[in-house]
Amino acid sequence: MKTFFSQNRLLIWLVIFLLVLNISAISSIIYHRVRETKEIPSPFQPPIAWEGRMPDEGRFLRDYLELDKAQFEQFMIKRHGFQTKARGITEELREKKVEFLEELNKKDTDTSKIRELSEDIGQLHKALRLESGKYYLGLRTICNDEQRQKLHRFFMHSLGRHDMEPLPGRGRGMHQRMMKNNRIKPWKDSIN
Numbered sequence: 001m002k003t004f005f006s007q008n009r010l011l012i013w014l015v016i017f018l019l020v021l022n023i024s025a026i027s028s029i030i031y032h033r034v035r036e037t038k039e040i041p042s043p044f045q046p047p048i049a050w051e052g053r054m055p056d057e058g059r060f061l062r063d064y065l066e067l068d069k070a071q072f073e074q075f076m077i078k079r080h081g082f083q084t085k086a087r088g089i090t091e092e093l094r095e096k097k098v099e100f101l102e103e104l105n106k107k108d109t110d111t112s113k114i115r116e117l118s119e120d121i122g123q124l125h126k127a128l129r130l131e132s133g134k135y136y137l138g139l140r141t142i143c144n145d146e147q148r149q150k151l152h153r154f155f156m157h158s159l160g161r162h163d164m165e166p167l168p169g170r171g172r173g174m175h176q177r178m179m180k181n182n183r184i185k186p187w188k189d190s191i192n
Contacts, residue, residue, distance in 0.1 A: 065151060067142075
């Protein structure tokens with residue numbers, strides 16, 4: 001005579017397996033959520049500089065522009081000066097934007113304060129663009145003609161010009177493949 005456990009042995013093992021699977025899936029989800037919340041850096045925190053390695057931006061431009069050692073040293077000096085100034089302006093800009101949004105959220109919003117903060121934000125944007133322009137002109141002085149053309153192309157991309165050819169390793173992925181395979185028409189053809 002068979003007992004209950006011997007008759008349903010397969011079902012019991014299946015239930016145990018599914019229970020272990022569910023426990024592991026739930027613990028994995030909890031682990032990853034806790035881990036993600038601990039690793040999210042502040043968006044206004046400067047990137048971590050790894051010892052023995054240069055920051056990615058410097059390495060990319062060094063390789064892209066094919067800078068020699070002397071040019072790269074000058075580039076790093078100019079870059080450091082720009083980043084120091086830009087970081088200060090960006091932080092002040094962030095503070096003004098927060099102040100602007102807080103003023104908008106008040107019950108009795110002061111429109112003159114809104115106007116003043118808007119002008120301050122505009123002046124800070126202007127200052128940041130001027131610093132970017134000085135940085136660009138400074139970089140041009142250390143480049144030869146071919147490097148200047150590449151530098152111009154790089155800055156056009158960083159300013160959001162999407163009609164330019166993509167930089168190496170910085171392409172638009174699927175969009176470029178679709179264009180090559182004629183699956184979608186270019187913008188110019190689609191408006192005729």
